[in-house]
Amino acid sequence: MVVLRLRSIHTHRRQYAIICFVIVGLIVYRNISMRPEESKPIRRGGLKANSSQFTLEGVAFRILGGSAHYFRIPRAYWKDRLLKMKACGLNTLTTYVPWNLHEPERGVFNFQDQLDLEAYIRLAEEVGLWVILRPGPYICSEWDLGGLPSWLLRDKDMKLRTTYPGFTRAVSSFFDELIPRIAHLQYMRGGPIIAVQVENEYGSYAQDDQYMPFIKEALVSRGITEFLMTSDNHEGLKLGGVVGALKTINFQKLNPESIQYLDAVQPHQPKLVMEYWAGWFDLWGDLHHVFVVEEMIAVVKAILNQGMSINLYMFHGGTNFGFMSGALARPPGHRAVVTSYDYDAPLSESGDYTQKYNLLRELFSKYHSETLPPKPVLQWRRAYDAVTVYQYLPLWDTLKFTEEPFTSASPVNMENLPVNNGNGQSYGYTLYETTVTSGGALNSRNNVRDRALVFVDRMYIGVLDYKTIEIAVPDGKGVRKLSLLVENCGRVNYGKVLDEQRKGLVGDIVLNNIPLRNFSIYSLDMNPTFISRISGLRWNRLDKPTFPGFFQGQLQVSGYPRDTFLKLPGWSKGVVFVNGQNLGRYWSVGPQQTLYLPGPWLWKGVNQVIVFEELESDGKIQSSRTPDLGMTVDVN
Ligand SMILES: *[C@@H]1O[C@H](CO)[C@@H](O)[C@H](O)[C@H]1NC(C)=O
Ligand SMILES: *[C@@H]1O[C@H](CO)[C@@H](O)[C@H](O)[C@H]1NC(C)=O
Numbered sequence: 001m002v003v004l005r006l007r008s009i010h011t012h013r014r015q016y017a018i019i020c021f022v023i024v025g026l027i028v029y030r031n032i033s034m035r036p037e038e039s040k041p042i043r044r045g046g047l048k049a050n051s052s053q054f055t056l057e058g059v060a061f062r063i064l065g066g067s068a069h070y071f072r073i074p075r076a077y078w079k080d081r082l083l084k085m086k087a088c089g090l091n092t093l094t095t096y097v098p099w100n101l102h103e104p105e106r107g108v109f110n111f112q113d114q115l116d117l118e119a120y121i122r123l124a125e126e127v128g129l130w131v132i133l134r135p136g137p138y139i140c141s142e143w144d145l146g147g148l149p150s151w152l153l154r155d156k157d158m159k160l161r162t163t164y165p166g167f168t169r170a171v172s173s174f175f176d177e178l179i180p181r182i183a184h185l186q187y188m189r190g191g192p193i194i195a196v197q198v199e200n201e202y203g204s205y206a207q208d209d210q211y212m213p214f215i216k217e218a219l220v221s222r223g224i225t226e227f228l229m230t231s232d233n234h235e236g237l238k239l240g241g242v243v244g245a246l247k248t249i250n251f252q253k254l255n256p257e258s259i260q261y262l263d264a265v266q267p268h269q270p271k272l273v274m275e276y277w278a279g280w281f282d283l284w285g286d287l288h289h290v291f292v293v294e295e296m297i298a299v300v301k302a303i304l305n306q307g308m309s310i311n312l313y314m315f316h317g318g319t320n321f322g323f324m325s326g327a328l329a330r331p332p333g334h335r336a337v338v339t340s341y342d343y344d345a346p347l348s349e350s351g352d353y354t355q356k357y358n359l360l361r362e363l364f365s366k367y368h369s370e371t372l373p374p375k376p377v378l379q380w381r382r383a384y385d386a387v388t389v390y391q392y393l394p395l396w397d398t399l400k401f402t403e404e405p406f407t408s409a410s411p412v413n414m415e416n417l418p419v420n421n422g423n424g425q426s427y428g429y430t431l432y433e434t435t436v437t438s439g440g441a442l443n444s445r446n447n448v449r450d451r452a453l454v455f456v457d458r459m460y461i462g463v464l465d466y467k468t469i470e471i472a473v474p475d476g477k478g479v480r481k482l483s484l485l486v487e488n489c490g491r492v493n494y495g496k497v498l499d500e501q502r503k504g505l506v507g508d509i510v511l512n513n514i515p516l517r518n519f520s521i522y523s524l525d526m527n528p529t530f531i532s533r534i535s536g537l538r539w540n541r542l543d544k545p546t547f548p549g550f551f552q553g554q555l556q557v558s559g560y561p562r563d564t565f566l567k568l569p570g571w572s573k574g575v576v577f578v579n580g581q582n583l584g585r586y587w588s589v590g591p592q593q594t595l596y597l598p599g600p601w602l603w604k605g606v607n608q609v610i611v612f613e614e615l616e617s618d619g620k621i622q623s624s625r626t627p628d629l630g631m632t633v634d635v636n
Helices: 002-032 075-087 117-127 150-154 165-185 211-220 256-265 293-305 355-365 395-401 528-535
Strands: 048-050 053-056 059-061 064-068 092-096 130-134 193-197 227-233 246-251 272-277 288-290 309-316 327-330 333-336 387-394 406-408 429-436 440-443 451-456 459-464 470-473 480-487 519-524 549-557 564-567 573-578 581-587 594-597 605-613 620-624 632-634
Touching: 064 075, 075 117, 075 309, 092 309, 117 130, 117 165, 150 165, 165 211, 211 227, 227 272, 246 256, 272 293, 293 309, 293 355, 387 395, 387 605, 395 528, 395 549, 459 470, 528 605, 549 620, 581 594
Parallel strands: 064 092, 064 309, 092 130, 130 193, 193 227, 227 246, 246 272, 272 309, 288 632
Antiparallel strands: 048 053, 053 059, 327 333, 387 549, 387 620, 406 519, 429 480, 429 519, 440 470, 451 459, 451 480, 549 605, 564 594, 564 620, 573 581, 573 605
């Protein structure tokens, strides 16, 4: 008995100790649970809508978000940009997921290095930011085809963003790969993801009633359990949304009607401005858009004063490296987005603080009980000695390093070329060559997407684009070679013409009304393999270069490599590769005059610079400490 009683006292003590432990644990947990960097993976309640406000762990919570895309920021700078976001007083990172980078060929996935989404989300957690994930599959974002892979367009019947089986099957197979990589990073599983967006501005597209329920189910059935949202502008809200997801709104100016409208379609729910457009993007041949800081701050204040949550699109825009920028449909033509995605955002393209940043920090600091972390120190910038180009390769000499040319009686658009393991060509240039036996009127029948340099016997004779659909082929003797070097300037990322974004030659080209036939078609996607192949060749001395061509020089870096901005004032149009990295397009029509070159992509000593130039060069590449995004214009 004695023994038994003792045991039972022990048992009681133990139970008592356990209860005390649990209570203390709960108190400690409650105190730290609002700080993601310290929180434990035991959680009771993620983001919820409680009448007109959000709660997190049952406590009122206001989303102060900012967009920054891992795919537009050199990985070495991810942490820097996120620390600057945190120091601005934001509590939530929002990011899109670009399907076309993650699945470059059907069934071939890339979540490594620059595309390590999991590492990016973990970094946000480490810095103390919650995450709202916007996995698309369509993301808009001034990104080629709104983030959709171009190989989808190989199917001539493709209906993007609908329940067309060829599309839903591809989405399912992408989500099978994507969702398991991020599901364990959701809030209730101890991670920082507090919400997931279903598709993107579908109300502005609205081609299929079954599509949004399909996407929602595609997320939920793969283990997405956190709060769901949709995102639309005022117009899009009319047809936007899906049952079981909170509608949010996108705008730049605070229009009281928009807020009333949101209230009417969705009463007694928290309001989030999912995309508060803190600036704007730029198009080639246009001006650099600026959204006046005073006006921006006034709208942000008004949004906060009305008790709404906000996400700054963009907080930090970054860069459309490579060939990834999108375009706007401007029938009959299209206008391509520039390489910089500075966006006139609070944090500049290269991570500099702006007046917007400083004023927002002051404003957001009032929404925190503790003082904000100090602003991280800025990166040094350098102007390097001008790069002197000393050798070149005519484009024509590099053709043997592309895949075998495809021969076809009629022109074939780039997506349907039998290259890249049956995935077609996605980006860059495509060369179409045939022969002619006379001169005359060469008419594109508006089948050039988007811009073709035309050559006879490899001598330049002019450009065909949306504005110029006919040029004269001079008379000449015998059989001559006719070449059209067609550039995909970027697929449209917004609007109802997504299905029509095939590039290259999309139909017949006629000479004196007779369709040209028997083409040799070269795919010039200028991918890293191609660039490294041609850089190993014997290049020509630069005395009398012919164009188009590849031009090579060396950038000398003494000491620690720093960010810089490349300038090519004596060149017309092309692409710059530094140590194999595609920095993006330059074009003398502007507005953008400099290309951002991040320090982490340089090394001490000799750096290889290769420029693909279409028409002219003065053989010099300069650099500068400061960017030049061109003549400005107010977004208004
Ligand atoms: C949730 O809403 C109810 C009713 O409006 C309110 O009484 C309660 O305080 C709210 N809870 C939080 C955490 O805001
Ligand atoms: C194209 O090539 C085929 C086969 O070589 C030939 O029969 C035909 O005449 C050519 N067509 C033209 C327009 O040159």
